[in-house]
Amino acid sequence: MARTNDIGLLPDYLKNNGYEEAHTTYSTRLFSLEIHERQSFYSQINDFENYYRNPKKYKGRFYIGVQLTLLHKQHIEALPPEQSELTIEEYIEIDRDFYFKKLQAMSERLLVRNRNPEDFEKEIIEKEKWDSRPYIRPITNMDPTLQKEFDITFNDSRRQFAQVKNQVQISLNLDFSNNAILEELETHLKFLRKQKGDKFKKPKDKIHRLKQQKILQVMDVYLWQQLSNIQIEYEPLAGFLYPHGKFSGKKLGDEIWPLAESLLDSRSIESQFLFYRADKEYAETVT
Structure with a gap:
C-alpha cells in the first residue's frame, strides 16, 4: 500500500x-446499524480482493450479488466482436469502481440537514427491518423461543455468537426467591471466574467516545484506503479528521x-459490546 501525506x-x-451531524444526532441504535453496514461492506471488498487474487481457490464461494452480475x-x-469475455483486469476495474460508488452513496446518505424528515424516518425503519447485527447478551436463555420472547431487539435475521470460551450453563430453580437466586449466582460467578482465570472488567459505555472520535468517518476513510491501496500518514489525516x-x-x-479496524470485524469484542450496549439502550426506551 502506497503511503502519502x-x-x-x-x-x-x-x-x-x-x-458531524450523524455523530451528534444519531441514536445509539441507528449508530450501531451504520457500523454494521460498514462491516458488511468491508466483508464484501475483502471477498472481492481475495477472489481476484486466487479465483480458483474461491470459485463457487464468492457471490458477487445481483447488481454486480448485471453490471458484468x-x-x-x-465488448467489441473480437472479444468474447472480460479480462481479469477489466473485472477488477469494474468491481472496484462499483465499490467506490457504493462507499460514496453510504457516505453521502449521512447528509441529513436538508433531507425530508419523512424520508429519513423511512430509511431508519428500512435499516431496522433488515437488522442482521450479530447478537450477544451476558445471559442467554438456552430455550431460543423464550429468549426471543424476552429480547425486544431480536429478530430472525440476526445470529447469536456461540462464545464457547467464556460460556457456561447454569440451571435456575424458580421455586426460590429472586434474592436467593441472585445471591447464589453472585457466589457462583466468583467461583467460575477464579476457576477460568478470567479477570472481570467492568463494562464501560464507549459509544459517546466513539462519536467524539468520528468513528464513522474514520471507518469510511479506512475503507477508501483499502479500495484505493493508498495509506495517508496519521498526522495529516488527524488534521483532516x-x-x-x-x-x-x-x-x-x-x-x-x-x-476502527476492529469495529469493521463483526466478531470482534469491540463490535459485540457496542451492539450489546446499543440494544440495551434501545430496550430501555421502549419498555
Whole structure:
C-alpha cells in the first residue's frame, strides 16, 4: 500500500458535514446499524480482493450479488466482436469502481440537514427491518423461543455468537426467591471466574467516545484506503479528521485507527459490546 501525506487525494464525499451531524444526532441504535453496514461492506471488498487474487481457490464461494452480475453482463454485451469475455483486469476495474460508488452513496446518505424528515424516518425503519447485527447478551436463555420472547431487539435475521470460551450453563430453580437466586449466582460467578482465570472488567459505555472520535468517518476513510491501496500518514489525516486538534496523529494511529479496524470485524469484542450496549439502550426506551 502506497503511503502519502497528500490529504487532497481524499474524495469530497469523505469531507462532508454529514459525519458531524450523524455523530451528534444519531441514536445509539441507528449508530450501531451504520457500523454494521460498514462491516458488511468491508466483508464484501475483502471477498472481492481475495477472489481476484486466487479465483480458483474461491470459485463457487464468492457471490458477487445481483447488481454486480448485471453490471458484468452490461460490460460483456458492450465488448467489441473480437472479444468474447472480460479480462481479469477489466473485472477488477469494474468491481472496484462499483465499490467506490457504493462507499460514496453510504457516505453521502449521512447528509441529513436538508433531507425530508419523512424520508429519513423511512430509511431508519428500512435499516431496522433488515437488522442482521450479530447478537450477544451476558445471559442467554438456552430455550431460543423464550429468549426471543424476552429480547425486544431480536429478530430472525440476526445470529447469536456461540462464545464457547467464556460460556457456561447454569440451571435456575424458580421455586426460590429472586434474592436467593441472585445471591447464589453472585457466589457462583466468583467461583467460575477464579476457576477460568478470567479477570472481570467492568463494562464501560464507549459509544459517546466513539462519536467524539468520528468513528464513522474514520471507518469510511479506512475503507477508501483499502479500495484505493493508498495509506495517508496519521498526522495529516488527524488534521483532516479533527481540524481543531482534538486528537493527534499519534492518538489516531495508536488507538482510533486500530479501533476502527476492529469495529469493521463483526466478531470482534469491540463490535459485540457496542451492539450489546446499543440494544440495551434501545430496550430501555421502549419498555
